[in-house]
Amino acid sequence: MKKILIVDDDIASCRTLQLHFLTEDFAVEIANNVDEGLEAGKLLNPDVIVLDIKMPGRSGLEGLPDFKKNHPDASIIMITAFHDMDSTIEAMQLGAAEYIHKPIDINELDDAVCNALNRGAAMKSDLEIAPRDQTDKSSMVGRSRMMKEVFKTIGLVASQPITVLITGESGTGKELAARAIHNASDRSDGPFVAINCAALVETLLESDMFGHEKGSFTGAVNRQKGKFELANNGTIFLDELGDLSQTIQAKLLRVIQEKEFTPVGGSSSLKTNARVIAATNVNLERKVKMGDFREDLFYRLRVVTIEMPPLRERSEDIMPLVQVLLGRINKELKRNITRLSQSTMSSFLSYDWPGNIRELNNVLMKAVALCPGDIITPDLIPEEISQMQSNKEQNNAYEPAVDNDQQFLSLDDMEKQHVIRVLNETGGHKGRACEILGVSRPRLRRMMQNYNIQDPQ
Numbered sequence: 001m002k003k004i005l006i007v008d009d010d011i012a013s014c015r016t017l018q019l020h021f022l023t024e025d026f027a028v029e030i031a032n033n034v035d036e037g038l039e040a041g042k043l044l045n046p047d048v049i050v051l052d053i054k055m056p057g058r059s060g061l062e063g064l065p066d067f068k069k070n071h072p073d074a075s076i077i078m079i080t081a082f083h084d085m086d087s088t089i090e091a092m093q094l095g096a097a098e099y100i101h102k103p104i105d106i107n108e109l110d111d112a113v114c115n116a117l118n119r120g121a122a123m124k125s126d127l128e129i130a131p132r133d134q135t136d137k138s139s140m141v142g143r144s145r146m147m148k149e150v151f152k153t154i155g156l157v158a159s160q161p162i163t164v165l166i167t168g169e170s171g172t173g174k175e176l177a178a179r180a181i182h183n184a185s186d187r188s189d190g191p192f193v194a195i196n197c198a199a200l201v202e203t204l205l206e207s208d209m210f211g212h213e214k215g216s217f218t219g220a221v222n223r224q225k226g227k228f229e230l231a232n233n234g235t236i237f238l239d240e241l242g243d244l245s246q247t248i249q250a251k252l253l254r255v256i257q258e259k260e261f262t263p264v265g266g267s268s269s270l271k272t273n274a275r276v277i278a279a280t281n282v283n284l285e286r287k288v289k290m291g292d293f294r295e296d297l298f299y300r301l302r303v304v305t306i307e308m309p310p311l312r313e314r315s316e317d318i319m320p321l322v323q324v325l326l327g328r329i330n331k332e333l334k335r336n337i338t339r340l341s342q343s344t345m346s347s348f349l350s351y352d353w354p355g356n357i358r359e360l361n362n363v364l365m366k367a368v369a370l371c372p373g374d375i376i377t378p379d380l381i382p383e384e385i386s387q388m389q390s391n392k393e394q395n396n397a398y399e400p401a402v403d404n405d406q407q408f409l410s411l412d413d414m415e416k417q418h419v420i421r422v423l424n425e426t427g428g429h430k431g432r433a434c435e436i437l438g439v440s441r442p443r444l445r446r447m448m449q450n451y452n453i454q455d456p457q
């Protein structure tokens with residue numbers, strides 16, 4: 001039986017909530033101030049604490065750390081005044097799991113309790129993921145066969161003065177691979193200079209790459225070194241070079257072939273020995289066929305090609321990546337998140353990560369920032385990811401018996417039959433049914449109404 005402690009100075013409101021939760025088979029205790037609440041909590045050992053902020057004596061916010069200390073596994077739901085955003089923020093910072101506004105909408109409170117209890121359940125089957133303290137941002141993580149191939153190629157080409165083309169979807173680690181090549185090369189003491197070719201208009205890009213002479217165009221008040229010059233004795237990384245203009249393509253071919261270039265507005269050539277690494281997430285071969293990209297340049301660039309595999313094809317890398325990324329994020333945000341719930345991890349493994357490692361990093365960053373405790377639960381990650389898991393679970397959980405005349409049920413029929421079955425199994429106990437179905441009470445009520453399901457006798 002779940003235990004709930006309600007701490008609110010409004011006696012009428014306490015009674016109403018007590019009655020409500022008693023009918024839902026909770027053990028309920030009420031208290032009218034923080035100190036009484038702490039006493040009552042010692043006896044009850046609650047799973048959920050509903051804590052009003054505004055109370056005479058110590059406020060709910062002041063009491064919150066004590067409740068957390070006495071009941072580290074309980075979820076705390078704060079009751080806040082509607083307009084008081086500051087106290088809401090403070091409550092979340094102090095470790096509240098949820099908050100609801102006054103006046104209390106009982107459906108909203110039901111949902112909050114349901115979420116809080118799910119969070120508690122998730123905590124019991126969580127995963128220790130031991131974030132790895134690896135601050136070196138240029139180190140690449142990967143234990144999959146595909147990443148091992150990538151590491152092997154990087155090792156083989158790094159110290160040879162050849163041009164490398166890195167291809168792969170957005171966020172797969174192309175820039176990181178380019179840095180790894182540079183760091184493993186005999187030029188690692190020299191500069192690593194990156195240019196995002198897609199970020200600048202043609203004229204600016206040309207002067208950024210090759211520099212310009214004083215007075216070569218309006219605004220060129222001084223001579224400016226280009227990145228090919230700056231990257232001398234080092235590596236130049238040409239990122240997203242799929243859409244280069246014909247002029248720049250020609251200049252690029254020359255600098256790769258002859259190691260020579262002419263700054264914008266200049267009359268004499270300069271020398272550079274910069275090692276070129278290029279990256280693109282478009283299919284250059286197709287561009288060549290369409291006549292948009294010079295074939296000779298293409299062959300010069302892809303002396304060696306490294307293809308960064310998408311994350312969805314190497315799910316065995318997800319766990320080690322989570323460890324390393326989480327370690328970095330903890331450091332950056334001064335947090336110490338050490339656990340992921342099982343279902344969060346399973347949805348990570350089922351999701352297809354179109355934004356690859358960059359997306360994984362962003363999802364973790366946001367989850368850590370919003371996390372009230374030390375465990376990442378499904379409610380902290382975007383729905384399209386957490387749904388992956390619930391879809392799977394539902395598929396696995398229950399296969400309806402279909403008779404042979406009627407091979408397939410519609411989704412609605414399936415849902416209806418499933419709800420009926422669970423209600424029968426639980427003898428009409430709504431709390432248990434909600435738990436099994438993973439829905440809130442209001443949602444169960446709505447489903448029963450929509451499907452015209454009666455309470456089982």
Ligand SMILES: Nc1ncnc2c1ncn2[C@@H]1O[C@H](COP(=O)(O)OP(=O)(O)OP(=O)(O)O)[C@@H](O)[C@H]1O
Binds near residue numbers: 139141142173175321
């Ligand atoms: N194997 C890896 N190990 C650890 N971190 C990684 C790995 N691959 C990528 N990352 C991290 O993911 C993020 C995206 O990587 P990066 O910028 O290299 O990708 P990209 O392919 O250049 O992406 P885009 O096409 O969007 O420019 C970076 O924060 C990077 O540190």
Ligand SMILES: [Mg+2]
Binds near residue numbers: 174
């Ligand atoms: Mg990039």
